[in-house]
Amino acid sequence: MNYTRLGLLHNPIASASHFNQRLLLSLKHTRGFTKLDDALQLFDEMLQRQPPPNIIEFNKLITGIVKIKQYSTTLSLYKQIKLMGIPTDLYAMNISINCHCRLDQVAYGFALLATIFKQGHPPDLATYSTLINGLVLADRVFEAVELFKKLLRDKLCEPNHIMYGTVINGLCKAGHTIKAFELLRYMESGSCKPDVVQYNTVIDSLCKDRMVDNALQLFTKMTEKGVLANVITYNSLIQGLCNFGRETEAAKMLRDMEEEGVSPGVDTFNILVNSCCKQGSVKDAQLAVETMIRRGLHPDVITYNALIDGYCLRGEVDEAGKVLNGMLETNLVPDIVTYNSLINGYCKKKQIDKARHLFQEIQHKGLTPNVITCSTMIQGMFQSRNPAAARELFNKMQAKGLAPDICTYRILFHGMCKNSQCSDALVLFRSLVSKELTEDVDLYTILIDSCSKCGKPNVAMDLFDELCLKGLKPNVRTYTVMISVYCQGGLFGKANDLLRKMEDNGCLPDSVMYNVIVQELLKKSKCQEAEDFLEEMINRGFMPDSTTFTMVLHLIPNVGKESRMRTIVQKLTA
């Protein structure tokens, strides 16, 4: 990879140690608070002016502070303004309501609404939109919709496109994309025609709900209605296409947008870079970055994070280090996401000491590890056969107020089982109360797999029954694990039944499952059946993996010249 040409690399022969040095140096940088500092200084100066400036002047300044998400600061500034006896206005009230909502204090927002009424002024559309959005942010979408309906019913206001947009967004965020779509249709039929924002909201939500084709249809309809798509529209669609393996169409969409005169932004390229990395092709991602730079766009932290993560996922942490160097060259500050990738990279390479060192270092420099950081470390510790350290960190993160999430538990149980702590894992699993955890199919799958590997096939089968009794839907991995449990116990009839049941449930076997089945059958010298499955999998376009292939090859000398197995191998090697 030519980093020099990309302009990503300062020192073309950056060694690993050089990279570490730079990495530590980067941690000494602190967030750029100069902007806020300047604003606060100006604020103080304005307060001291005689006569004091108009509230409009203050609102202008404060809007900038809200933009950098300093909500509590904003609220304290308004407190000062009030103390100085400067009269405020509805704009100031609305900004304050917004800040309370963003600070997860919707109730305070409504208290301010009461204050507005008490002062004898009517709230306006912005006040209500802000409150509706506050309810949405607090995951109280039902109430948000109720408030919206009440406003319509009582004719308290005539909603504009922003208010509609807020409600549509709320419905989408709560998973009611179809309802949002209906509201959009309602707008189309009324006098307040939807603009590109409302279309974008629904298009994006359709994409996230895997309904990319419906999103594309809506996109066409919107264009026909004369609403011009913007970068965000295209970003959502490109993202949607990439997420479902439709990269070719995504690339076409990129060309289309340019033809329409919409220039792709850094974000657009980030989607592509990220998609390439997730598919394992960091090279293509690098090409996308080159294109981006050629067009005068500057890669940002997200771009670099995607590349770094792409390399780390492959365990190429030195390559990731080179990208990091390039990032530091451009004065971009790595964040916790960057370090999470690097820690993961070290863990993948079984360099747990380096991971641990980095984990310590970021804390010394004031970055706070998040759930992902800790989960990654825990996984690394298990992989390096140190279950005690893993458990210690698992306890410590909770002591520090970091709640483990579902991934943490999957890692924990997987790790415990791999380190012969199957029974402990089961005990811990039984102590869980949250439904998210006790009804997680993946968690069950991990436990079933572990129990079977620990020589407890009966416990494994019980767990599978339990999962089904709870009404949970097993996935391909669950079925695969169970089929191998049955095969290992010589219960081929049961394995077959389950295979059929699985297809009835609309779950199709994948490559891993076929490989497992063939391997288990061969282990039990069921060559006939293994051949059947081998043929079936090949017909369905799946390839035997190296383990399966080796096992098959070993059998070849023992089977007749004209055997099916030989034909299969010949076909595969042709």
Next chain:
DNA sequence: ATAGGGTTAG
């Protein structure tokens, strides 16, 4: 002429 809504990250 100062407020409220949409995309992108591990």
